[in-house]
Amino acid sequence: MKLGLAIRELHRSETALAKDLLKVADRHAVEHEVHHVAHDLARWSHAHLRDLADAGRHYDVHLSGDAPVPSAPLTALRTTASELTGRRPEPGLVLLADLRRLHRKAAGVSLDWELLAQGAQAVKDTDLLALATRCHPQTLRQLKWTNAMLKILSPQILAS
Amino acid sequence: MAGRDGIDQPWGTRTPYGPGGEWPVRVDRHLADGLAPADVDRWVRSAAVLHSNGDGLDIAVKDGEIVGVRGRADDRVNRGRLDPKDLFGWQANASADRLTTPLIRRDGELVEASWDEAMDRIVEHSKELLAEQGPSAIGFYTSGQLFAEEYYTLATIARAGLGTNHLDGNTRLCTATAAAALKESFGSDGQPASYTDVDHADVIALFGHNVAETQAVLWSRILDRLAGPNPPEILCVDPRDTPVARAATLHLAPLPGTNLALMNGLLHLIIADDRVDHEYVERCTVGYEDLKAMVAGYPPERVAGICGLTEAEIRAAARLLGSAGRLLCTVLQGFYQSHQAAAAAVQVNNLNLVRGMLGKPGAGVLQMNGQPTAQNTRECGADGDLTGFRNWANDGHVAELARLWNVEVSRIPHYGPPTHLMQLLRYAENGTLRFLWVSATNPAVSLPELRRIRSILAQERLFLVVQDAFRTETAELADVVLPAAIWGEKTGTFTNADRTVHLSEKAVEPPGQARPDLDILLDYARRMDFRDQDGAPLPPWHDAESAFEAWKRASAGRPCDYTGLSYEKLRATSGVQWPCTGEHPDGTERLYTDGEFFAQPDHCESYGRDLITGAPVEPGEYRAMNPDGKAMLKAAEYLEPHESPDETFPFALITGRTIYHFHTRTKTARAPELQAAAPESWVEVSDGDAKRLGLHEGDRAAITTPRGEVRARVRVGGIREGVLFIPFHYGYFDTDDPAGHEGGRAANELTMTDWDPVSKQPLFKTAAARIRGLDALGGAR
Numbered sequence: 001m002k003l004g005l006a007i008r009e010l011h012r013s014e015t016a017l018a019k020d021l022l023k024v025a026d027r028h029a030v031e032h033e034v035h036h037v038a039h040d041l042a043r044w045s046h047a048h049l050r051d052l053a054d055a056g057r058h059y060d061v062h063l064s065g066d067a068p069v070p071s072a073p074l075t076a077l078r079t080t081a082s083e084l085t086g087r088r089p090e091p092g093l094v095l096l097a098d099l100r101r102l103h104r105k106a107a108g109v110s111l112d113w114e115l116l117a118q119g120a121q122a123v124k125d126t127d128l129l130a131l132a133t134r135c136h137p138q139t140l141r142q143l144k145w146t147n148a149m150l151k152i153l154s155p156q157i158l159a160s
Numbered sequence: 161m162a163g164r165d166g167i168d169q170p171w172g173t174r175t176p177y178g179p180g181g182e183w184p185v186r187v188d189r190h191l192a193d194g195l196a197p198a199d200v201d202r203w204v205r206s207a208a209v210l211h212s213n214g215d216g217l218d219i220a221v222k223d224g225e226i227v228g229v230r231g232r233a234d235d236r237v238n239r240g241r242l243d244p245k246d247l248f249g250w251q252a253n254a255s256a257d258r259l260t261t262p263l264i265r266r267d268g269e270l271v272e273a274s275w276d277e278a279m280d281r282i283v284e285h286s287k288e289l290l291a292e293q294g295p296s297a298i299g300f301y302t303s304g305q306l307f308a309e310e311y312y313t314l315a316t317i318a319r320a321g322l323g324t325n326h327l328d329g330n331t332r333l334c335t336a337t338a339a340a341a342l343k344e345s346f347g348s349d350g351q352p353a354s355y356t357d358v359d360h361a362d363v364i365a366l367f368g369h370n371v372a373e374t375q376a377v378l379w380s381r382i383l384d385r386l387a388g389p390n391p392p393e394i395l396c397v398d399p400r401d402t403p404v405a406r407a408a409t410l411h412l413a414p415l416p417g418t419n420l421a422l423m424n425g426l427l428h429l430i431i432a433d434d435r436v437d438h439e440y441v442e443r444c445t446v447g448y449e450d451l452k453a454m455v456a457g458y459p460p461e462r463v464a465g466i467c468g469l470t471e472a473e474i475r476a477a478a479r480l481l482g483s484a485g486r487l488l489c490t491v492l493q494g495f496y497q498s499h500q501a502a503a504a505a506v507q508v509n510n511l512n513l514v515r516g517m518l519g520k521p522g523a524g525v526l527q528m529n530g531q532p533t534a535q536n537t538r539e540c541g542a543d544g545d546l547t548g549f550r551n552w553a554n555d556g557h558v559a560e561l562a563r564l565w566n567v568e569v570s571r572i573p574h575y576g577p578p579t580h581l582m583q584l585l586r587y588a589e590n591g592t593l594r595f596l597w598v599s600a601t602n603p604a605v606s607l608p609e610l611r612r613i614r615s616i617l618a619q620e621r622l623f624l625v626v627q628d629a630f631r632t633e634t635a636e637l638a639d640v641v642l643p644a645a646i647w648g649e650k651t652g653t654f655t656n657a658d659r660t661v662h663l664s665e666k667a668v669e670p671p672g673q674a675r676p677d678l679d680i681l682l683d684y685a686r687r688m689d690f691r692d693q694d695g696a697p698l699p700p701w702h703d704a705e706s707a708f709e710a711w712k713r714a715s716a717g718r719p720c721d722y723t724g725l726s727y728e729k730l731r732a733t734s735g736v737q738w739p740c741t742g743e744h745p746d747g748t749e750r751l752y753t754d755g756e757f758f759a760q761p762d763h764c765e766s767y768g769r770d771l772i773t774g775a776p777v778e779p780g781e782y783r784a785m786n787p788d789g790k791a792m793l794k795a796a797e798y799l800e801p802h803e804s805p806d807e808t809f810p811f812a813l814i815t816g817r818t819i820y821h822f823h824t825r826t827k828t829a830r831a832p833e834l835q836a837a838a839p840e841s842w843v844e845v846s847d848g849d850a851k852r853l854g855l856h857e858g859d860r861a862a863i864t865t866p867r868g869e870v871r872a873r874v875r876v877g878g879i880r881e882g883v884l885f886i887p888f889h890y891g892y893f894d895t896d897d898p899a900g901h902e903g904g905r906a907a908n909e910l911t912m913t914d915w916d917p918v919s920k921q922p923l924f925k926t927a928a929a930r931i932r933g934l935d936a937l938g939g940a941r
């Protein structure tokens with residue numbers, strides 16, 4: 001059975017998403033909505049990681065339930081850089097690129113949840129299925145958020 | 161009828177009445193010293209403009225000057241009463257420091273100019289930017305204090321003339337959450353209840369709504385019920401000890417930033433105790449199971465911990481709400497300007513929906529407004545909505561507007577939601593918005609994190625136009641200043657928080673060369689030579705009444721239908737509630753009386769947003785979720801605020817207003833009685849905290865957050881421990897640093913840049929702060 005592998009893979013992609021949400025939040029500290037909401041949404045990913053670590057135990061997969069922490073000096077650096085460049089229009093393109101990457105990462109996590117849910121149904125692991133049913137919608141909301149921010153912010157960036 | 165002491169008795173004497181009774185008339189009046197009613201030449205019809213209550217009044221005119229006011233006994237809103245700001249605020253019109261000529265910036269200084277010079281500069285700049293970058297370079301930030309005719313004109317110019325998506329009103333910082341919460345729950349803006357519900361309610365619950373100071377006459381109505389037979393019970397949710405809290409049956413003072421947790425907890429108990437009107441929920445709503453599942457996670461023991469309340473308090477509040485037979489809930493800034501604003505306000509709608517308390521006498525929701533004409537900013541589309549509560553994501557609605565304005569659909573930007581103010585400022589900050597036209601509002605005092613705001617508005621590369629009656633802090637930063645006529649000097653209509661439309665007529669001439677905002681906007685349109693598809697001038701109207709007739713056509717068939725109204729009718733009746741149509745010529749007291757909503761997918765103003773992420777819901781999703789246009793029960797989880805007290809900044813700081821001032825005191829500081837009643841800013845500190853820190857009543861103190869520091873006098877008491885309160889009215893125009901470059905006084909030096917992702921309303925009630933006493937010389941003690 002390869003469900004353990006699926007859990008491990010999801011844990012990996014969710015970790016990457018969580019890290020990237022925080023990175024984008026700090027890199028764009030002057031884009032206040034992106035900054036605050038990305039932090040809020042990272043909390044969902046962190047909760048997913050804890051739950052996945054618990055679920056992994058039943059499949060002999062040992063995963064960390066801790067939230068990945070971005071290194072403090074780096075965060076400070078990113079925030080300062082963001083504030084220094086806040087008066088310039090060019091970082092707009094960086095923002096679009098970052099949101100686009102986040103969107104793709106969230107899409108990957110979403111697919112991984114789908115795979116996990118399918119596998120859970122096949123082996124009739126109702127707990128695991130319940131976990132996927134609870135968490136997957138939040139991933140979809142992260143996905144819609146990145147999509148929406150791209151849609152809303154891009155016209156001004158591209159037209160100016 | 162008599163003059164009355166509006167300062168010491170802000171709510172006047174009681175005229176008690178019982179449930180279902182008619183609120184007795186009590187006419188208030190104030191005339192300039194030494195004048196009697198017999199001295200007045202004319203009384204001119206108007207309504208109150210220094211708050212959202214919409215009190216009908218007459219302006220007294222003698223020798224071409226405003227000399228006083230009198231409440232209208234025949235008005236449904238106030239039945240003759242006036243609040244302190246109404247009684248005295250009119251004096252600001254005649255201030256010696258009104259702007260009387262346009263100003264333009266020359267060699268760094270604002271100097272007097274002619275209208276032609278000023279308008280030419282604006283037009284030249286607009287044309288240059290249009291050629292260089294297109295309409296995305298140009299934005300407008302308007303008010304909640306102009307008239308409907310002016311907002312509709314501005315919306316037409318911005319959307320169909322220039323084709324910019326960047327138009328918002330300062331209703332953004334005031335009542336954007338009211339509109340958002342109504343859209344989330346009912347598919348469209350539009351106040352469900354009516355002030356007359358106060359006459360019938362047996363429980364009135366006020367959520368973050370200090371009505372005694374924000375709508376003093378509505379509070380008089382409640383006080384009169386409290387003084388009469390079978391008075392209603394009052395629930396007050398507010399971290400401060402306000403007049404409402406003192407009159408309440410039950411007062412909950414949750415920690416700032418925890419409103420949503422509290423609401424989830426109250427809904428939890430109402431559902432757990434099965435205080436639910438299942439028939440109503442089944443027939444009129446969607447989403448009940450999701451709501452139930454969400455609030456299941458908020459038992460009182462958890463909520464008590466989050467909110468800093470006792471379990472018993474939460475249970476008592478739920479019992480009060482759950483046992484009400486006629487429940488009236490009201491909401492204002494304590495929710496709207498706090499963390500998770502829209503989600504918390506939506507939970508109040510949910511409360512009434514699950515209890516089936518909607519559309520019946522005494523049962524309803526008032527998602528309040530703050531400003532006198534905020535409702536018009538919203539309905540005319542001068543904020544982040546399209547004209548007539550139209551849906552930017554519904555191509556059919558955009559096509560309707562294109563037909564109305566006779567322009568191509570592509571002229572009207574609808575590639576995304578209209579740009580909200582905070583985003584607009586961000587575009588100005590990064591240099592992609594290069595022209596900002598501010599009318600009748602003062603962002604240099606009223607927005608969060610003022611140092612940032614000033615630095616954005618003062619940029620050389622931003623062309624800033626300010627249209628105002630006074631030389632405000634914002635005007636100090638402008639490139640062009642246009643002198644505007646105000647209330648009493650021009651004619652137009654406006655609509656209060658319970659959908660009551662009033663006509664406000666011109667009583668006197670504006671000073672000097674000041675002109676009505678409508679005339680200024682039309683002048684701009686003519687000079688820009690905006691045309692429709694057939695080459696006719698756009699907008700085609702030319703004065704207030706023709707603008708009103710055009711607005712009526714734009715509102716036809718929409719929730720805010722004005723087609724049954726006319727200036728003539730508004731001259732005959734003091735205050736009519738929309739929708740007012742041929743079918744309902746006397747207006748409509750309550751919305752949703754039949755359990756029908758404006759939420760049908762083809763009709764609704766908005767498809768809604770995710771309550772946590774703020775992402776717009778896609779049309780297809782909405783259609784699937786709510787095909788029949790029922791009311792929507794939506795819910796969200798509590799998140800920790802984005803700034804919480806810690807060791808360095810141990811207090812939660814909230815800001816708010818006092819009864820004697822409005823907004824940034826532009827008018828109220830120029831009315832001697834109001835200014836004398838509250839001349840200085842202050843900071844409220846609880847007894848316990850004051851004792852611990854050695855602070856005494858009247859001490860000077862410095863309050864600091866990561867954004868800056870302000871100084872104010874200490875008032876001890878009146879607030880829960882761990883929380884500080886500072887009124888937000890005080891800016892710099894009356895100091896020797898009129899642009900406020902040095903900071904140090906306005907509460908918004910301290911607030912943080914953060915906004916609700918759903919309503920985009922900036923948050924003024926979530927900041928961590930510290931406080932220390934100052935010695936007589938202003939040094940640290």
Ligand code: SF4
Nearest residue numbers: 334530531817822823
């Ligand atoms: S004083 Fe407050 S409630 Fe009134 S208009 Fe200003 S922000 Fe709104």
